Amino acid sequence: MPKMKSHTGMGKRVKVTGKGKIVREQAGKRHLLEHKSSHVTRRMTGTVVVAKADTARVKKLLGR
Incomplete structure (x- = not known):
């Protein structure tokens, strides 16, 4: 049986904390920031x- 491979794209997008929670970055902070208010970008x-x-879907892609 071959090894299970984790989804490399998902591995770059999320991180598993020490307690097992899966955390991600907020979306919308990469470009077009000039027209967004500072309140939105800080949030x-x-x-x-x-x-x-x-x-469940993310854990499956990570191979957990």
């Missing part, structure tokens, strides 16, 4: 936990 900084509905 998009940092990481957030992946939605509960998506965790």
